[in-house]
Amino acid sequence: MKAGKSVLWALLLWTTGCVTLPWVPAEALYTSQTKDYSVALPKGWMRWNLDEDDDLLVTRDGTSLQSILIVRVHVDDKLRHTKKKLAKGMMPQEAAEVILDNYGSDPNIFAFEVKENSPASISGLRGFRAVYTYKTKDGLKMKGVFYGSMRGDVLYGIRYAAPQRHYFDRDMKTFERVLASFKLAKAA
Numbered sequence: 001m002k003a004g005k006s007v008l009w010a011l012l013l014w015t016t017g018c019v020t021l022p023w024v025p026a027e028a029l030y031t032s033q034t035k036d037y038s039v040a041l042p043k044g045w046m047r048w049n050l051d052e053d054d055d056l057l058v059t060r061d062g063t064s065l066q067s068i069l070i071v072r073v074h075v076d077d078k079l080r081h082t083k084k085k086l087a088k089g090m091m092p093q094e095a096a097e098v099i100l101d102n103y104g105s106d107p108n109i110f111a112f113e114v115k116e117n118s119p120a121s122i123s124g125l126r127g128f129r130a131v132y133t134y135k136t137k138d139g140l141k142m143k144g145v146f147y148g149s150m151r152g153d154v155l156y157g158i159r160y161a162a163p164q165r166h167y168f169d170r171d172m173k174t175f176e177r178v179l180a181s182f183k184l185a186k187a188a
Contacts, residue, residue, distance in 0.1 A: 022048045026058055037123075037156065039070065040181035042174050058178075064140075066162040066171045068178055073155040081105040088153040092119060095150055096128040099157065103132065103144075110135040122149040122156060123184040133164060143168045147179060158182060 026041035034054045041047060045060045056070040057063065073079070075086045082102040086095060096117050104112040112134040120129035127149030134142050144161035160175035162168040 024048070030056070032056070034072070036072075036185045037070070038181075038183050038185075039178060042178065060171070061167075064163075066167050067160070068175055069157075069159045069161075070182070071155075071157045071159070073157065075153045075155075081107070086150070086155050088150075090150055092126050092128040092149065093117070095148055095155055096130050099146060099148055099155070100130055100132065103134075103146075108137055110137065120147055122147050122158065122179070123182055125149040125151055125156075125184070141165065145175070151184060156184065 023046045026043070026045040026047040028040060028043070029038060030041050030047065031038045032054045033049065036054075039056075041058055042060070045058050048057045049055070050057055054072060058068040058070075059066055073086060075088050077086075079085070079098070079102045082098065082105050084098045084101050086098055090098075100114055100117070103109060104114075106112075112132060114130060114132050116129065116131040118129050120127050127147060130146045130148075132144050132146075134144070136142060141164040142161055143164040144159060146157055146159040148155055148157040150156075158179055160172070162171060
């Protein structure tokens, strides 16, 4: 009887909108919950807001086949896989080193190799573009590109990752359109 009540209660919460499922269709223009950025998401893809920091994950065929991740990392945030820290006023290449060290130190990533680390811009701000490859614990060769830029005490990052063979090249133009559409709100 208790199990039946729990199921009914969960169903009631879900149908009244009190509980949402994580993956929803990506609408054309997405404005972040924190209202500090907007981005045009690809039609036919799905999105998921990962946490209260408004990190956004987007995929079409599943995150192991391709994913676009938009992150906001505050300088006070502890990165999961490195002791290095971001700092307000950090130069783009310094921020790139911190982010790349975080990826390269992830115990689930093997044979991490930086292929390119160059200046770039995001929403008109000076930043960096880093291209890297790695293997998953199952031996799948992956390729990623991360664009990042510091604005005050927050790093904004947009990452695309996919299996190096077939998927990376196939969806790269879609990622480039998403990147080009990314706009930060005007600073207060």
